[in-house]
Amino acid sequence: MKKRWISLIILFLLALPIAAVAQEAEEAAPTGFLPTLNAVFTQLVEWMSAVLFFDFGLGVPLIVLWLIGGAVFFTIRMGFINFRAFKHAFFVIQGHYDDPAEAGEVSHFQALAAALSATVGLGNIAGVAIAISIGGPGAMFWMTVAALFGMTSKFVECTLAQKYRVVLPDGRIAGGPMYYLSRGLAEKGMGQLGNIMASLFAILCIGAAFGGGNMFQANQSFVAVSGLFPGLPNWVYGLVLAFLVSLVIIGGIRRIGNVAGALVPAMCTIYIAASLWIILMNLPEIPAAFGRIFTEAFVPQAAYGGFIGVIVQGFRRSAFSNEAGVGSAAIAHAAARTEEPVREGIVALLEPFIDTVIICNMTALVVIITGEYANPNTSPGVETTSAAFASVISWFPIVLAVAVLLFAFSTMISWSYYGERAWTYLFGESSMIIYRVIYVVCVFLGTVLNLGAILDFSDMMFFAMAFPNMLGGFLLADKVREDLDSYMLRLNSGEMPVYK
Numbered sequence: 361m362k363k364r365w366i367s368l369i370i371l372f373l374l375a376l377p378i379a380a381v382a383q384e385a386e387e388a389a390p391t392g393f394l395p396t397l398n399a400v401f402t403q404l405v406e407w408m409s410a411v412l413f414f415d416f417g418l419g420v421p422l423i424v425l426w427l428i429g430g431a432v433f434f435t436i437r438m439g440f441i442n443f444r445a446f447k448h449a450f451f452v453i454q455g456h457y458d459d460p461a462e463a464g465e466v467s468h469f470q471a472l473a474a475a476l477s478a479t480v481g482l483g484n485i486a487g488v489a490i491a492i493s494i495g496g497p498g499a500m501f502w503m504t505v506a507a508l509f510g511m512t513s514k515f516v517e518c519t520l521a522q523k524y525r526v527v528l529p530d531g532r533i534a535g536g537p538m539y540y541l542s543r544g545l546a547e548k549g550m551g552q553l554g555n556i557m558a559s560l561f562a563i564l565c566i567g568a569a570f571g572g573g574n575m576f577q578a579n580q581s582f583v584a585v586s587g588l589f590p591g592l593p594n595w596v597y598g599l600v601l602a603f604l605v606s607l608v609i610i611g612g613i614r615r616i617g618n619v620a621g622a623l624v625p626a627m628c629t630i631y632i633a634a635s636l637w638i639i640l641m642n643l644p645e646i647p648a649a650f651g652r653i654f655t656e657a658f659v660p661q662a663a664y665g666g667f668i669g670v671i672v673q674g675f676r677r678s679a680f681s682n683e684a685g686v687g688s689a690a691i692a693h694a695a696a697r698t699e700e701p702v703r704e705g706i707v708a709l710l711e712p713f714i715d716t717v718i719i720c721n722m723t724a725l726v727v728i729i730t731g732e733y734a735n736p737n738t739s740p741g742v743e744t745t746s747a748a749f750a751s752v753i754s755w756f757p758i759v760l761a762v763a764v765l766l767f768a769f770s771t772m773i774s775w776s777y778y779g780e781r782a783w784t785y786l787f788g789e790s791s792m793i794i795y796r797v798i799y800v801v802c803v804f805l806g807t808v809l810n811l812g813a814i815l816d817f818s819d820m821m822f823f824a825m826a827f828p829n830m831l832g833g834f835l836l837a838d839k840v841r842e843d844l845d846s847y848m849l850r851l852n853s854g855e856m857p858v859y860k
Contacts, residue, residue, distance in 0.1 A: 423823050427685040430830045431509035434516050437837050438844060442511035445706045448851065452707050456858050458697065468707045471696035473625070475689035475774070476711055485764065488723040489744035492733045497649070498656030500724040507716035510684035511709040516833045519705030519840050520544060521690035522698065528789075535694020536778075537561045537687035537825075538785040541832045548835065557828035558785070565688065565782035566795075568822035570802050573775025578806030581768035584761040598807030604769070606800045609776040627766040628719065634759060635722035638752045642729045649728045684712050686822065687829030691781045692774065702847040705840075772803065 435442060451457070453469045491499040517537065524543040525535030538558040545554030582597050639646060683689045689708065696704045723745060727733045732748040749756035776799050783795040833840075850856050 423826060426830060427513070427826055428506055428509065430685055430833065431506070431513045434833065434837065435509050435512040437841060438512055438515065440512075441515055441706070441844060442508065442709050444848075445515075445709070446713075449706045449710050452703055453710070457700075457703060457856065458859055459699075459857070460697075460859075466695050466697065468696050468698065468704065471693045471704065472707055472710065475683075475692040475708065476714060485723065485745050485760070485767075488720050489727050489733060489748075492724060492727055493744060496656050497652040497724070497728050497733075498654075498658065500653050500721060501657030504717055504721065507684075507712040507720075510712045510716075513830075513833070514684040514689065514711055515705040515709040516837065516840050517685070517687050517690040517829060518693040518708035519701045519843065520833065520836055521694035522696070522701035522704045523839070523843065525694040533695040534781060534784060536691035536781050536785075537565075537829045537832060538782060539694075540690075540836065541828060544836045544839070545832065547839075550835070554832075557832060561687065561825055561828045562782035562785045564821045564825045564828075565691075566779050566786075568688075568825065569775045569779025569782070570799065572822050573778065574772055574799060574802045575806030575809070577768035577771045577775075578803050579809075581765045582807045584764035584768075588758060588761050594807045595804075598804040601769075601807065602800050602803040605772055605776065605803050606796070608773045609780070609796060609799065627763055627770070628714075630759065631763055632719065632722055634749060634753060634756060635726050638726050638729065638749065639722070641752055645729050646725065649725055652728065653724070685830050685833075686825045688775070688778045688822075688825065690829075691778045700847060702840075702843050 453472055455467070455469070458467060488500065488503075491503060517540075520540040521535045521537070524540035525533055526539060528534060538561055541558040541561060542551070542554045545551060545557070578598065578601055581601070582594055585597060586592050586594075689711065693704050693708050696707070698704050727744060727748045730748040730751045732738060732744050732751065735744070735747065738744045738747045746757045746760050749760060753759075776796075779799065780792065780795055784792060787795075
């Protein structure tokens with residue numbers, strides 16, 4: 361009950377600027393309900409954008425400084441665990457340390473796949489091309505560096521998610537930033553602050569799930585599929601997609617983990633195989649491509665383009681994995697079967713590496729080798745990437761359309777779980793059917809509506825999730841470091857049992 365009152369207060373405070381924007385929009389365009397509603401959202405997005413992307417005259421938005429600054433702090437505070445535990449992470453996902461008696465709903469690999477399915481997506485296809493088109497090949501260097509530091513942000517938040525998760529009476533897991541903000545800060549005597557930040561995070565997470573994690577994905581997947589099947593009615597596609605999503609999300613994290621565990625390796629394999637084919641066909645040009653990435657990284661235009669790429673990929677569940685710091689992936693990792701919070705954090709640090717250092721750089725090499733990023737006849741984004749692949753593999757746009765569909769579908773099912781856990785934190789398990797019905801309806805709406813500023817607003821909430829999440833990470837970093845030191849001591853001394 362207390363959480364609900366806090367949530368209502370937060371919603372009221374958020375409604376104040378919305379009401380002001382609505383009044384301004386109504387005075388500017390009093391032409392009816394729908395035009396006024398559209399004007400409200402448009403101006404609200406502009407207002408939120410001005411706050412989140414305020415750059416202090418440095419050219420680097422506030423939200424990016426917050427994420428990158430936090431990632432650097434965590435990396436130093438945790439003794440560069442992103443490099444020290446890298447090899448150990450692969451042994452963990454192979455099941456070497458899996459104790460079947462430990463509490464949880466999914467394996468380490470399934471938790472990794474579920475989180476990756478929400479981050480690997482359209483940003484890998486479009487975000488890289490946009491960054492390179494804006495800032496040149498050197499943009500990829502800065503995106504890679506940012507991702508390497510982001511590995512530690514992911515480690516911290518997923519360790520905390522395991523440490524403060526709640527095991528429900530039926531064996532299901534409730535975890536994520538909502539719980540480590542409220543329970544963790546309560547241990548430090550900041551319970552009221554923790555409850556407020558947890559409720560704020562949950563509200564933002566639900567909004568991001570309905571919008572950017574759902575309607576945007578449904579909308580873009582229809583665009584891709586309609587290119588293969590011209591004349592396909594959007595409402596027919598919407599009904600089919602909504603039905604398929606409902607089949608998965610009704611089964612909860614176990615079914616989501618199973619589906620993601622199958623989809624993620626498949627779609628990554630297809631995309632990487634095509635990228636490798638083009639790279640091998642142009643093998644003599646690879647050293648020059650890497651040389652351009654490095655040498656142009658220190659050109660001001662390239663650095664700016666790299667930061668823009670980070671932003672774009674954050675908006676589109678990007679390849680930089682801006683979810684390292686946003687906190688959403690911690691919800692999936694909280695459900696992993698383990699009693700060692702640090703172990704799951706170590707698994708999680710692989711996500712930015714797979715997402716950016718491998719897949720994103722593959723896209724960058726293809727775009728640079730083919731020279732399509734500098735083609736004035738292609739629009740930056742999916743069109744650039746598609747043209748780059750098509751220049752070598754004429755039929756690849758068909759494969760790319762299928763990849764977009766798979767990426768979008770996997771993102772929708774993973775974000776359904778994120779929003780579900782946030783909804784449960786605020787309103788309890790008894791109202792879960794309401795959330796799932798709304799989510800499935802949003803899948804359909806995403807295919808038939810022109811979303812415009814509504815989706816931009818949802819993505820703004822996605823970014824805003826980073827503020828309470830990273831603040832919680834700063835305040836609880838000492839507890840993570842204590843657990844990390846204990847874990848590494850037992851691992852290096854051979855005390856840790858191996859089951860495989």
